[in-house]
Amino acid sequence: xxxxxxxxxxxxxxxxxxxxVPAKMILNQEEVLETGRxxxxxxxxxxxxxxxxxxxxxxxxxxxxxxxxVDSVWKYNEKAFAIIAEDSAGFAYPISISKEEPTEKQNYLxxxxxxxxxxxxxxxxxxxxxxxEEYKAPEAETTxxxxxxxxxxxxxxxxxxxxxxxVLKDVLIDDVPIREVVEKARKEN
Amino acid sequence: xxxxxxxxxxVSANVISEETAKEISAYYQRKKSEPNxxxxxxxxxxxxxxxxxxxxxxxxxNWDDLSKPTKTVFAFLPLVIGQILCLYAILKRQxxxxxxxxxxxxxxxxxxxxxxLISQIYNIPGDxxxxxxxxxxxxxxxxxxxxxxxxxxxxxxxITYYVSETAYWSYPYSEPWPYWGMLLFMLPYYYxxxxxxxxxxxxxxxxxxxxxxxxxTLGSIAVKHEELLFVTYMSLFGLFYGIGxxxxxxxRSTRSNGYKIIGSLGTAGLLLxxxxxxxxxxLFRTSFAESVWLSPEFLATFxxxxxxxxxxxxxxxxxxxxKPISFTFLVFALIxxxxxxxxxxxxxxxxxxxxxxxxxxxxxxxxxxxGILNYGLLIITALVMCRFxxxxxxxxxxxxxxxxxxxxxxxxxMWMLKKRRANDQ
Numbered sequence: 001x002x003x004x005x006x007x008x009x010x011x012x013x014x015x016x017x018x019x020x021v022p023a024k025m026i027l028n029q030e031e032v033l034e035t036g037r038x039x040x041x042x043x044x045x046x047x048x049x050x051x052x053x054x055x056x057x058x059x060x061x062x063x064x065x066x067x068x069x070v071d072s073v074w075k076y077n078e079k080a081f082a083i084i085a086e087d088s089a090g091f092a093y094p095i096s097i098s099k100e101e102p103t104e105k106q107n108y109l110x111x112x113x114x115x116x117x118x119x120x121x122x123x124x125x126x127x128x129x130x131x132x133e134e135y136k137a138p139e140a141e142t143t144x145x146x147x148x149x150x151x152x153x154x155x156x157x158x159x160x161x162x163x164x165x166x167v168l169k170d171v172l173i174d175d176v177p178i179r180e181v182v183e184k185a186r187k188e189n
Numbered sequence: 190x191x192x193x194x195x196x197x198x199x200v201s202a203n204v205i206s207e208e209t210a211k212e213i214s215a216y217y218q219r220k221k222s223e224p225n226x227x228x229x230x231x232x233x234x235x236x237x238x239x240x241x242x243x244x245x246x247x248x249x250x251n252w253d254d255l256s257k258p259t260k261t262v263f264a265f266l267p268l269v270i271g272q273i274l275c276l277y278a279i280l281k282r283q284x285x286x287x288x289x290x291x292x293x294x295x296x297x298x299x300x301x302x303x304x305x306l307i308s309q310i311y312n313i314p315g316d317x318x319x320x321x322x323x324x325x326x327x328x329x330x331x332x333x334x335x336x337x338x339x340x341x342x343x344x345x346x347x348i349t350y351y352v353s354e355t356a357y358w359s360y361p362y363s364e365p366w367p368y369w370g371m372l373l374f375m376l377p378y379y380y381x382x383x384x385x386x387x388x389x390x391x392x393x394x395x396x397x398x399x400x401x402x403x404x405x406t407l408g409s410i411a412v413k414h415e416e417l418l419f420v421t422y423m424s425l426f427g428l429f430y431g432i433g434x435x436x437x438x439x440x441r442s443t444r445s446n447g448y449k450i451i452g453s454l455g456t457a458g459l460l461l462x463x464x465x466x467x468x469x470x471x472l473f474r475t476s477f478a479e480s481v482w483l484s485p486e487f488l489a490t491f492x493x494x495x496x497x498x499x500x501x502x503x504x505x506x507x508x509x510x511x512k513p514i515s516f517t518f519l520v521f522a523l524i525x526x527x528x529x530x531x532x533x534x535x536x537x538x539x540x541x542x543x544x545x546x547x548x549x550x551x552x553x554x555x556x557x558x559x560g561i562l563n564y565g566l567l568i569i570t571a572l573v574m575c576r577f578x579x580x581x582x583x584x585x586x587x588x589x590x591x592x593x594x595x596x597x598x599x600x601x602x603m604w605m606l607k608k609r610r611a612n613d614q
Binding site: 007011015017025129167 | 249250251252253261264265268269272275276279280283300303304307308309310311312313314323327330331334
């Protein structure tokens with residue numbers, strides 16, 4: 001048996017580490033949210049189910065293609081840094097990808113490359129899940145589909161970006177948060 | 190109580206002394222108090238696991254109405270409660286199995302719940318494999334701090350799930366090397382269980398879960414030479430078989446000897462797969478590159494062959510007997526190397542399975558054990574069944590094989606029962 005005198009401090013150290021890891025996760029996210037720059041990414045959500053983390057909507061994005069010089073340099077699911085710019089309508093898009101982390105003061109993101117074709121690489125953004133309340137996630141999907149059919153509406157994800165890290169803040173349909181849209185639709189029915 | 194009556198009877202008949210009678214009574218008294226305690230442990234753990242899982246599910250609902258700070262508090266709440274329970278178990282309830290196991294199980298789930306709720310609050314997509322890895326790393330020290338077997342069992346299950354997720358279910362797969370370190374980390378605890386609580390149910394579960402975990406994860410070492418894994422796995426099963434027949438395990442019931450069962454079934458199963466001609470034709474379409482000698486597959490195979498050979502030697506040292514079946518893995522390694530050049534390997538494998546079946550039948554007959562005898566016959570039956578699908582063997586021959594095995598079943602069982610009856614008389 002380990003002596004109680006040693007066991008107690010050891011347990012406290014372990015308990016503190018157990019608290020520190022989730023706390024650190026929170027701090028990292030908060031830092032990006034508070035000091036990062038906000039971008040709008042045009043989206044297209046669908047609804048799967050994660051056995052551990054409840055219901056969320058999976059987002060797929062409108063502009064994921066980026067020009068590359070040589071296709072064969074990139075492998076499937078390889079990690080890359082994508083430099084992000086905004087178009088005239090205020091929506092974000094990737095202008096280039098690189099294997100090394102950009103050193104200049106640019107807005108960039110950690111992404112993965114999904115495919116390359118004809119000097120175009122298709123990338124996956126790291127913010128693909130937006131968590132919703134259990135019963136709302138399927139409704140959100142329906143709401144989204146309706147919004148998608150109507151070409152006049154725009155759906156986008158609001159993302160805070162800082163030094164390659166990204167935190168998904170909200171998903172909006174015509175500038176209204178999707179949660180509110182679902183709430184409103186519920187009340188109307 | 191029945192036993193008391195019997196004891197009195199035995200005392201009055203002068204079969205046992207008064208003193209022995211007291212000892213026997215005391216023994217049963219002690220034994221009687223155990224089941225209650227055991228029940229308490231089982232319900233303690235079950236309760237903790239159910240509450241833990243329940244919390245994860247409630248959290249998974251993802252309450253929209255709660256503000257971010259409230260959700261954050263809820264993320265830490267189960268974790269802190271679990272830690273307080275464990276602390277209480279360590280300080281005030283030392284030595285009480287139900288307490289430490291229950292608290293340990295609860296804290297294990299609370300850690301998972303906490304990380305997963307934070308992922309929700311901040312929409313962190315983080316893949317399942319890194320989630321499992323973080324969870325298990327934070328859980329690992331609890332095995333030793335609480336000396337909790339249930340934490341250890343959950344930990345083995347967790348790291349095994351992590352390997353499956355990383356190496357088998359996601360693409361591009363990455364090599365889950367941390368698993369081997371993490372498994373090594375819990376081995377001293379397993380060894381202690383094995384030494385100090387030989388008969389405990391927890392030890393028994395470990396005897397199943399550890400070989401099962403290794404069987405699942407060994408495939409994850411494959412990089413380029415997957416074909417070699419047949420030899421690697423066969424050696425692993427050989428090692429299990431050796432452990433299962435070692436001095437510490439061989440007199441255990443089948444139920445509590447996971448090594449023996451997994452080793453034996455694994456060996457037979459793998460051999461049956463390789464008894465098909467087609468498998469061998471596919472296997473060596475491409476020959477091995479020079480680099481094979483330094484591949485993880487080869488090194489693992491090499492290591493396992495040495496370990497298994499050592500195990501056979503160790504068993505021989507201890508009780509001066511060698512089971513011929515123990516050498517299956519070596520014979521297989523030889524056949525495998527022949528297989529690179531000639532499909533005769535498939536035929537040799539058939540002979541090997543057949544020999545394994547016969548040896549098992551003989552062992553059953555020698556030990557007067559119908560179970561072992563019929564297991565041997567089942568191996569042969571499975572082999573015959575496999576050949577049923579080989580179209581290039583004539584119907585007549587296949588028919589004769591079936592009839593032959595059927596008759597063998599009858600005759601051996603009848604002979605054995607007759608022998609038993611003769612012995613009884």
